Amino acid sequence: MSHKITSSDSLFVSRRPAWHGLGTTIGNAPTSSDALRISGLDWRVVQAPVQWMDEVGSIRVDDSYKVNYREDNGALLGVVSKDYTVVQNNEAFSFTDYLLGEGVQYETAGSLKGGRATWVLAKMPEQRILQDAYSPFLLFMNGHDGTRAVTVCMTPVRVACWNTVNLALRSAKQKWSFKHTANVHSRLTMAKQTMGLAHSYMQALAERSEQLATTKVSSTEFKTYTDALFPKTGTSVGDNRTLMNIEKSLNCYWSPDLANFTGTAYGFMMAVADYVSHKPIKNERFRESHFVNTVARPADLLTQSATFFAV
DSSP states (O other): TTOOTTTOOOEEEEEEEOOOSEEEEESOOOOHHHHHHHOOOOOOEEEEEEEEEEETTEEEEEEEEEEETTTTTTTEEEETTOOOOOHHHHHHHHHHHHOOOOOOOOEEEEEGGGGGGGEEEEEEEOOTTTTTTEEEEEEEEEEEEEOOEEEEEEEETTTOOBOOOOOOOOOSSSEEESSGGGGOOHHHHHHHHHHHHHHHHHHHHHHHHHHTSSOOHHHHHHHHHHHHOOOOSSSSSHHHHHHHHHHHHHHHHTTTGGGGTTTTTHHHHHHHHHHHOOOOOOGGHHHHHHHHIIIIIOOHHHHHHHHTOOO
16 A cells, blocks of 8 residues: 555544545544553564574574564564664653653554554643744654664644745754664653753754744745756746645645745745645655655655755
8 A cells, every 4th residue: 555554553643534544533642641542552572583494394584583572463664783672662652651741642553564663642731833823743653674773853833724834954964863773772861852852943044944934935946946956947837846846835825824934935835835835746656755745754845945945
């Protein structure tokens, strides 16, 4: 399936449908223990030595590698090195509880690819940037197949239209990764580092937003930037598509919720963010990558538009 959710996977979302239209939608964000149960992540990963049968029927064992498998259904998740340390699903919630404190709100959680990848999305306290309400989220991504590190990602979401507002910041990070090694469980050090960087990120976001809001964009500059984002192809079909994309971006730019920022770099950036996050997905194969681009990291157009106002 294009969204990588199999019959062995489960997930929940609070208040609104998931990006792929699947999963259980609940009324309110649950507590940590409830989130673990409702998301279907209340299973453990077990490790065993790699074994195989050779050509003469003898069972061979290699202790330098391990297999990770689900304890609940025995499904194979991946083959990893002997130094690989499992981060269990419940530890993801414990980590997030530790970071955000008592009363943390969980928005979504679940698994992909039969449990090979899991995620937890928690809502942080609301903040205001340029008098606009933002609900920062902490995204905890994990893998059990040996292909991905534990990743903690900051993603601020604009309440008005739920678009991403990552501004390709150079002064603050939005994502931090930790390998599945023996010290992966040192949550205290990780938590201090993560929350310190998270605070730095939100502070830098606020400062950058203020800069963009006071940076004027003339009509000539606006056309130059728009043409750069949506270049003509030289073919009638391609150029017609380009004109349609420009028209859609203009509709975003002139939307009522951006009226206070018309003629500024901030308004231009937010219009691009709206365009990217609201762009329909015609091919289901790209739905997951679209979700990652618009939530977990800045999309290509948003990153490109940030270069117009680089400092």
